[in-house]
Amino acid sequence: MSRPFNFSAGPAVLPEEVLQQASAEMLDWNGSGMSVMEMSHRGEEFMSICERAESDFRLLLAIPPAFRILFMQGGGLAENAIVPLNLSRGEQADFVVTGSWSQKSRQEAAKYCDARTAASSQADGYLRIPNADTWALREGSRYVHICSNETIHGVEFSTLPDLKALGCDAPLVIDFSSHVASRSVDWSRVGLAFAGAQKNLGPAGLTVVVVREDLLGNSLQACPSAFDYRVVADNRSMYNTPPTYAIYIAGLVFQWLLRQGEADALGVAAMERRNTGKSQSLYSAIDGSGFYVNRVEPACRSRMNIPFFLRDELRNDAFLNGARTRGLLQLKGHKSVGGMRASLYNAMPVAGVQALIAYMREFEKEHA
């Protein structure tokens, strides 16, 4: 029987091939006689798994040598504190607020530094991204934070801001949790990027941090050693015991992504093409209907997380129940926004999007 299609915003769908391999290797990884969960993190078996995961991730996202890749714990909400603990020096940082996640990042950073909103689309219901020309970036800020894809509001930066062109020397920090590895990244514009793994990379409990080497070593006294980027980098992510099984699964996802490469496109470029296609199909279906609506400004609509509403919200439950019986799972919107949300991460097959669109048309015909 084919598996249902799972549109969860995270933890989220994983490639079926990855789950099959994990299942087959559960009691004996590669003839070692051990599950990956049972291996010492300092043994040669796990070290080889971890090193390959790191180098595959570097390859996939074309991460330059000036950046370190760190495997950490705590997810995006922990990073909201860990970033200012490491970069702010207790001074100031600027935030562009385009949804719930960047808003939470600013609030948490305010514990550690003068964390100011440089621009916000809150008054517009987070339906657009404020034009970079209007951002009130301050001289001397230690970093500028954006959430490059807002999971809840479905808003995505289609290109990263060029802070230098805006006359700002501070490094750009991006929370790219919910679209990491779905598109290429222009690393020349980035100082630090972090991602909770549970949306597009693997299981919850792993955070991937990509940080420019020159930003290490400025942590506040209050920064726990286990979350000090310098300490983590110097210990190759082995200062504390890393989340070994989550790294293994993420590594299998990276291998799967590399296999998705096409004749003219490496893994992530091929995924980007597919993701563009998947999201365009769904947005077209929504826009072409008088029954469903997405209000986000087209230029900054997310390819990954697509919130939409039934114009008649009284039909929400019927829509969700019908979806479930057709094997279309976890379509309910975030409680702060309501309506529906379809997350179309890398592991969501084109067939899943087609099945959703077919169901939406059918439901519309029945209820319009």
Next chain:
Amino acid sequence: MSRPFNFSAGPAVLPEEVLQQASAEMLDWNGSGMSVMEMSHRGEEFMSICERAESDFRLLLAIPPAFRILFMQGGGLAENAIVPLNLSRGEQADFVVTGSWSQKSRQEAAKYCDARTAASSQADGYLRIPNADTWALREGSRYVHICSNETIHGVEFSTLPDLKALGCDAPLVIDFSSHVASRSVDWSRVGLAFAGAQKNLGPAGLTVVVVREDLLGNSLQACPSAFDYRVVADNRSMYNTPPTYAIYIAGLVFQWLLRQGEADALGVAAMERRNTGKSQSLYSAIDGSGFYVNRVEPACRSRMNIPFFLRDELRNDAFLNGARTRGLLQLKGHKSVGGMRASLYNAMPVAGVQALIAYMREFEKEHA
């Protein structure tokens, strides 16, 4: 083929039944059509897994209602900061140093408060536990920290200290990472207990914290929200996305432990009996030989982690190579101590200990 015996100090051996169930359920948990890794942490499926894990753990360790059980991230090294961030109020805390782990705990706590060594066995090579009567506990300390089982040095508190009887009102904090669920706990003597899961409970990346309700709510301003016990407790461990798969595996381990109960003993009591037997066999074999030695004072020898040395250390490599070919894995001692170390966690079968002892005798006969 039977699996080899894995004596790793952590991440460590898991019950084979647990791994088999995890493998079988990898693509479809309980008819949900999803892997546990793919489930929203707020969905009914994962909520049921998490609630059962929590209640089974409470049952196993007979944890009274006055204590909250928190599922967190970062392991013991992160808790070394998180505990003083939550309990110290920036004032003072006392540490009984009986090995590497309690030593590290004191060092990290010194970032946040006046962290003083109340007693230490460092000068004796960590071969004993200083008598509680000699501990220099200070009036007004916010907590007293011990590591109730030192994984590296193989030293274990056979009973927890009764601070009240020592005239001390401070709560006792125990790092019980490496013997949690191997024996019962006298909760009347404990304020807070924490354990990285990767030794006796499940995969790395999950930390279990058991904290008395009245100790919540005193965190320092610098405490990240994701690591504030009050915030974590108020959100039932769902403030940030928890390490869902690790919680699921730990939950399967808890169910396995409950099944190990015997006619006259619940799960942990039955394990305690078995662990006593396993460790006594190995200590007897060591003590009865002129070839192997363990120098820890008998009254505080660990049942979980048994370091031992060949009197002729030039034979270490031959010993380890021979062990490996017999399917006895990960016996090398910690680099700071040298020699060998056999970790006999709950999931290590009696047959594994017997196989190790048989090999030790054989090796002695060949090389003595």
